[in-house]
Amino acid sequence: MCNKCKVLIVDEDFAVRENLKLLLQSHYDVTLVSDGKKAIKKIYKEKIDLVTLDLEVSNPRGIELVKAIKDHDSDIEIVIITANTDLRTAIDALHYGVFDYLNKPFNMTELISVMNAAAQKRQLNIKLKSMFKELNSLRETKLTAPSSSLLGEDEILIKIAHKICYSYFNENQRIDGDYNDYLRFVRLLASTLESKDPYTHGHSERVSYYSALLSGSLSFEAKLDEELRIAAYLHDIGKIGVSDKLVRKQDSLTNEEWSLIKEHPEKGVNLICCLKTSRNIISYVRHHHERFDGKGYPYGLSGEDIPIGGRIIAIADAYDAMISDRPYRRALSPEQAQIELEKCAGTQFDPKLVKLFLETLPKDYNQGLEPIAA
Ligand SMILES: [Fe+2]
Numbered sequence: 001m002c003n004k005c006k007v008l009i010v011d012e013d014f015a016v017r018e019n020l021k022l023l024l025q026s027h028y029d030v031t032l033v034s035d036g037k038k039a040i041k042k043i044y045k046e047k048i049d050l051v052t053l054d055l056e057v058s059n060p061r062g063i064e065l066v067k068a069i070k071d072h073d074s075d076i077e078i079v080i081i082t083a084n085t086d087l088r089t090a091i092d093a094l095h096y097g098v099f100d101y102l103n104k105p106f107n108m109t110e111l112i113s114v115m116n117a118a119a120q121k122r123q124l125n126i127k128l129k130s131m132f133k134e135l136n137s138l139r140e141t142k143l144t145a146p147s148s149s150l151l152g153e154d155e156i157l158i159k160i161a162h163k164i165c166y167s168y169f170n171e172n173q174r175i176d177g178d179y180n181d182y183l184r185f186v187r188l189l190a191s192t193l194e195s196k197d198p199y200t201h202g203h204s205e206r207v208s209y210y211s212a213l214l215s216g217s218l219s220f221e222a223k224l225d226e227e228l229r230i231a232a233y234l235h236d237i238g239k240i241g242v243s244d245k246l247v248r249k250q251d252s253l254t255n256e257e258w259s260l261i262k263e264h265p266e267k268g269v270n271l272i273c274c275l276k277t278s279r280n281i282i283s284y285v286r287h288h289h290e291r292f293d294g295k296g297y298p299y300g301l302s303g304e305d306i307p308i309g310g311r312i313i314a315i316a317d318a319y320d321a322m323i324s325d326r327p328y329r330r331a332l333s334p335e336q337a338q339i340e341l342e343k344c345a346g347t348q349f350d351p352k353l354v355k356l357f358l359e360t361l362p363k364d365y366n367q368g369l370e371p372i373a374a
Pocket residue numbers: 235236264288289
C-alpha cells in the first residue's frame with residue numbers, strides 16, 4: 001500500500017476540505033485547494049499521486065479539470081466526491097479515467113477504502129509499467145538473439161502475466177483473494193494496457209460498465225455479475241499478443257492481418273489462465289466476438305449457444321467502439337450508435353439483449369452528449 005502518498009483535495013467548501021483532511025491525514029500527505037486553477041498549478045509544481053475532486057468546482061469546472069489533470073499525468077488517480085449524482089456525469093467521468101465516484105455525504109469507511117484502492121492502483125500501475133518495459137526488452141532480445149535460444153512471443157507474454165499475478169497477489173498477501181481482489185487487479189491490468197493508446201484508453205472500464213447495466217437488468221446473481229465484469233475488463237487482453245501497428249492500422253487489413261487480429265480472444269484465454277479465473281470468465285473472453293447468426297469468431301457459435309456473457313460483452317464492446325474515435329474514423333453519436341445496434345439485432349447481436357440494453361441506457365444519454373475521443 002502507498003502510505004504517505006500525496007493527496008490533493010479540490011473542493012470549494014471549506015468545511016468539506018477540512019473534514020476530508022481530518023479523515024485522510026493519518027494515511028496521506030494532504031494538500032487542500034479551493035478551485036480548478038489552483039489544482040492545476042499544484043499538480044504542475046508537485047508530484048501528486050491522488051486527487052479528490054468535486055465536479056462543481058470552478059475555473060475550470062468538473063470534467064474539464066479531470067481532463068487537464070489526466071493530460072498532465074495520466075497516472076494520477078482521481079476520486080470524484082460530489083453531491084451531483086447524475087448518471088450521465090458518472091459515465092463522462094469514467095470516460096476520462098476517473099478511478100471512482102463517491103456521493104456526498106460520504107461515509108468514512110467507504111472513503112478510506114476507495115482512497116486505499118486508488119493508492120494501490122497508482123503503485124501497481126508503476127510496477128506494471130516497468131514489467132511491460134521488460135516485456136519490450138525481451139521482444140528486442142528476441143530480434144537479435146539466435147533463433148534456437150528464443151522463447152515464442154506467446155511464451156514471453158505468459159511468463160510476464162504469471163510474474164505480474166504473483167507479484168500482485170504476494171504483495172497483497174491474498175493468494176486466495178476474493179473476487180474484489182481480482183476485479184481490482186484486472187481493472188489495473190486493463191487500464192495499464194490501454195494507457196499507451198489514446199484510442200482505447202478506458203475502453204475496458206466502459207465495456208465493464210455497460211455490461212454491468214445489462215446484468216443488473218437481468219438480475220444476475222452476485223457471482224455471475226462479478227464474473228461478467230471481470231471478463232469485460234479482460235475481453236481484449238489478448239491484444240497485447242497482437243502488434244500495436246496492426247491494432248491501430250488505418251487502412252483495411254489484409255486477410256493475413258485479419259486472421260492475426262482474430263486470434264486475440266484465444267490469446268487472451270491463454271494469458272488469463274494464471275489468474276485462477278472461472279470457466280465462465282474464460283468462456284466470456286473466448287466468445288466475445290461470436291455473432292448471433294453464427295458468422296462470428298473464433299468458433300462460429302450462434303444464438304443461445306454463445307455464452308450469455310459473450311453476448312452481453314459483444315453489445316457493450318460494439319457500443320463503446322462506435323461512440324469512440326478510432327484512428328480510421330470519427331465517433332458516432334450515442335443516438336447513431338443505438339440505431340446501429342438495433343439494425344444489427346438478430347444478426348450480429350442477441351435481439352432481446354439489444355432491446356434491454358437500449359432500455360437500460362440512461363435516457364438523457366441520448367441527448368446532447370458529445371462523441372467521446374476514447
Ligand atoms: Fe475483442
